[in-house]
Amino acid sequence: MEYTTFGPTGMTVSRICLGCMSFGTNWDEWTLDREESREVIERALELGITFFDTANVYSYGESEEILGEVLGEYDRDEFVVATKEYARMREDDPNSGGLSRKALEQELDASLSRLGMDTVDLYQIHRWDYDTPIETTLRALDDAVRRGQVRHVGASSMWAHQFAEALYLSEREGLERFVSMQNLYNLAYREEEREMLPLCANEDVAVMPWSPLAAGYLTRPHEEFDATTRGEHEAELGRPYEEGGGVEVNERVQELADEKGVKMAQLSLAWLFHKEWVTTPILGTSSVEHLEDAVEALDVSLSESDIEWLEEPYEPVRVSGHE
Numbered sequence: 517m518e519y520t521t522f523g524p525t526g527m528t529v530s531r532i533c534l535g536c537m538s539f540g541t542n543w544d545e546w547t548l549d550r551e552e553s554r555e556v557i558e559r560a561l562e563l564g565i566t567f568f569d570t571a572n573v574y575s576y577g578e579s580e581e582i583l584g585e586v587l588g589e590y591d592r593d594e595f596v597v598a599t600k601e602y603a604r605m606r607e608d609d610p611n612s613g614g615l616s617r618k619a620l621e622q623e624l625d626a627s628l629s630r631l632g633m634d635t636v637d638l639y640q641i642h643r644w645d646y647d648t649p650i651e652t653t654l655r656a657l658d659d660a661v662r663r664g665q666v667r668h669v670g671a672s673s674m675w676a677h678q679f680a681e682a683l684y685l686s687e688r689e690g691l692e693r694f695v696s697m698q699n700l701y702n703l704a705y706r707e708e709e710r711e712m713l714p715l716c717a718n719e720d721v722a723v724m725p726w727s728p729l730a731a732g733y734l735t736r737p738h739e740e741f742d743a744t745t746r747g748e749h750e751a752e753l754g755r756p757y758e759e760g761g762g763v764e765v766n767e768r769v770q771e772l773a774d775e776k777g778v779k780m781a782q783l784s785l786a787w788l789f790h791k792e793w794v795t796t797p798i799l800g801t802s803s804v805e806h807l808e809d810a811v812e813a814l815d816v817s818l819s820e821s822d823i824e825w826l827e828e829p830y831e832p833v834r835v836s837g838h839e
């Protein structure tokens with residue numbers, strides 16, 4: 517495993533963050549039950565992964581419970597644990613979602629209790645809340661840091677102008693500043709290169725892309741994207757991976773992966789590892805083998821011309837991830 521410094525925090529994290537969205541069965545058909553999830557987390561620990569990303573809403577709390585249960589058997593201090601809040605946890609309770617002080621405080625308490633931890637290393641806002649002034653949210657987050665429940669605060673998919681406003685306000689008001697951006701970024705979706713990624717680079721914000729493999733689209737020939745249960749779900753979701761030059765990008769990934777004797781997933785991840793503005797991709801996995809592939813991808817080297825060739829067919833597509 518390789519390790520890196522997480523933005524301005526000075527914290528060390530593994531170059532692969534394990535995404536925990538697939539853990540727990542209260543969510544969707546493609547997810548893993550407790551035993552299968554445990555197997556993946558334990559293998560991740562063996563492989564040297566120290567960074568984990570979950571959310572209150574993943575399997576409506578079950579993902580946090582599973583992660584907390586497994587990590588609870590190890591030395592908590594050795595891991596960097598991130599969770600997030602925004603989506604509504606109970607359909608009939610509007611205050612179980614959003615970024616109001618009430619929702620944030622209640623949901624953070626609930627997350628810590630499910631994780632079995634007093635403190636979470638990174639607490640992220642999962643989306644922008646158009647109904648709560650960002651200053652209210654920043655003050656509630658700052659108080660959570662002062663209470664010792666949260667070490668650092670981070671954000672996820674939003675417009676760059678919104679993120680810039682939040683960074684500016686936290687500086688002006690002397691509040692805890694977002695240290696990270698978790699956004700949709702992969703070889704088949706590169707709209708973040710226009711505004712968000714240069715902003716993060718300028719502001720020393722750590723970048724942790726979600727769906728680094730375009731939820732499976734970059735791991736197999738495009739015609740087979742919906743061949744798995746997850747793929748079927750993702751194809752229905754309709755992210756613009758096949759739009760613009762997406763089909764040709766997929767074909768070039770196949771071709772170069774064959775030439776180098778590696779898997780498409782490994783080549784696609786290697787591309788992200790070569791991008792300077794990426795701190796650590798958040799890998800989603802439905803098996804132990806996927807994790808092993810991802811760790812091997814750290815050894816796949818790409819030349820400047822490989823990277824240019826992979827990127828060449830890409831054309832701008834509609835914005836996705838925070839529609």
Ligand SMILES: NC(=O)c1ccc[n+]([C@@H]2O[C@H](COP(=O)([O-])OP(=O)(O)OC[C@H]3O[C@@H](n4cnc5c(N)ncnc54)[C@H](OP(=O)(O)O)[C@@H]3O)[C@@H](O)[C@H]2O)c1
Pocket residue numbers: 534535536537538546569570642672673698699725726727728729730731732733735744745746747779781782798799800801802805806807809810
């Ligand atoms: N902030 C946000 O809004 C947000 C949104 C989404 C996700 N996330 C975070 O990001 C994490 C990753 O998201 P993601 O699951 O969409 O990421 P991803 O890594 O792009 O996609 C994971 C899927 O790719 C396929 N895959 C992975 N490794 C493979 C391999 N070696 N060989 C073949 N196929 C492979 C599997 O698809 P099959 O199962 O079809 O085989 C797997 O389910 C989540 O767990 C979560 O922590 C955050």
